[in-house]
Amino acid sequence: NAGVTQTPKFQVLKTGQSMTLQCAQDMNHEYMSWYRQDPGMGLRLIHYSVGAGITDQGEVPNGYNVSRSTTEDFPLRLLSAAPSQTSVYFCASSFTGTGTSGNTIYFGEGSWLTVV
């Protein structure tokens, strides 16, 4: 079972470069999201999507763009990388609704990004 797949796992960028973190899920989940995790900060929501064609901002959206053209894919774009974006990024997905099945969030394995 593939679940939630993120690529790349590791990336080093120079300040000002742009890049895209890829995320794909094969569970037909409607909800997808991107989090960043920094030491002492916990997981913080960057952007999320409740379905294809619909995206919304989370807690820390600045410097990032997302799009959701298909149910399966939810790429995260860094427009002009800054050292403050050095972090671990997790993509996540879940079913809709408020029942137990909708509340289980599945995370990708993470992408370690360093901006120098």
Next chain:
Amino acid sequence: RKEVEQDPGPFNVPEGATVAFNCTYSNSASQSFFWYRQDCRKEPKLLMSVYSSGNEDGRFTAQLNRASQYISLLIRDSKLSDSATYLCVVKASGGSQGNLIFGKGTKLSVKP
């Protein structure tokens, strides 16, 4: 007051010990509560949901106190494999992931 607060630990306990983690949340409208487990350099994974009546899954027991806005996780007979960071997660009303708030986590280290 932060939205979801946890004692960061680390909690260092011997094998076989019982250990309890606490979590407080500030939004009284929160409706769903969870504990996630995160191993070092890995993704978070759902450990258990927390129900109003309290619930148990093997050696793990979760409790919710809505009046005090408090959630707990009890681990009995700790195993070495329980070493991880435990994340308290709270969701306000609605089904969107946008309403999920993660605590910073409590680190547990179980020693032989």
